[in-house]
């Protein structure tokens with residue numbers, strides 16, 4: 340099988356595609372032959388930082404079960420599945436654990452499923468942990484990203500009173516309005532307009548405090564980016580505001596049933612026509628271009644690689 344080897348220390352050739360043996364699933368594992376694999380900011384951050392985990396970067400994938408390890412129930416060879424793996428996802432065959440894999444409904448294309456299994460999961464989870472209620476106003480930062488554009492669509496579908504999309508450059512305005520945003524603001528704007536009840540922040544850094552500042556009294560900010568950031572605690576108590584963290588990885592370990600439930604909700608919302616995942620589809624050999632789309636912050640929706 341073909342597998343990407345990342346070597347960020349080699350700045351001239353930070354990745355290459357090797358031909359290697361497919362892994363063998365151990366007890367409790369599935370082997371999945373991948374149709375599509377996601378490329379995301381997490382990978383770009385690793386490459387920028389010059390450090391890639393020993394086991395290779397993880398991420399989302401969609402494909403078919405090729406082998407089932409001892410003790411695995413609920414999956415059979417040939418099942419069409421998607422999910423998140425925490426290591427070595429950039430390969431034509433990957434190892435997955437059942438708790439992080441879901442059956443993909445037949446009517447959902449591989450690309451759409453790929454966009455939903457991680458980006459959609461993050462977006463829906465952020466709304467849930469942020470205690471979103473219909474009628475509330477929601478701001479989404481990195482609103483054109485793989486997770487962000489689905490957060491805009493979900494907020495709209497779940498009955499938000501007002502949806503504000505925050506993006507770095509105004510040329511993404513048409514795209515995020517098409518996803519359902521009522522208003523678009525750019526990070527550079529001095530004012531982000533009227534206060535909102537909920538901010539879903541996928542950027543981090545200085546945008547975290549700006550997000551807190553735009554919250555209405557009792558507002559919540561859900562921090563789910565790996566971009567860090569600090570908050571002045573004093574800015575919270577005056578408005579009875581909260582900041583809440585969310586991570587797919589930790590939730591999958593502590594409450595895997597929540598992940599399964601949210602995937603079920605996402606398939607239903609998609610079947611009802613409320614979710615229209617956007618994506619850039621490239622071949623495995625175009626991985627450099629795929630990484631470049633995110634590194635240049637120019638992607639509209641998910642970036643994915645076709646593995647066949």
Ligand SMILES: NC(=O)c1ccc[n+]([C@@H]2O[C@H](COP(=O)([O-])OP(=O)(O)OC[C@H]3O[C@@H](n4cnc5c(N)ncnc54)[C@H](OP(=O)(O)O)[C@@H]3O)[C@@H](O)[C@H]2O)c1
Pocket residue numbers: 378379380381457458461480481482483484485486487505506507508511541542563564565566585586587588633634635636637638640641642
């Ligand atoms: N907590 C979790 O479990 C979890 C899981 C998945 C993703 N996430 C987070 O969700 C956010 C979106 O992830 P994604 O995979 O959906 O993103 P993505 O599809 O790869 O999109 C990347 C977009 O993020 C924005 N961005 C913000 N900071 C950036 C930076 N320093 N460099 C490049 N782009 C940056 C850019 O849009 P603008 O230029 O318009 O900002 C860019 O177009 C990320 O912060 C990621 O860490 C969290």
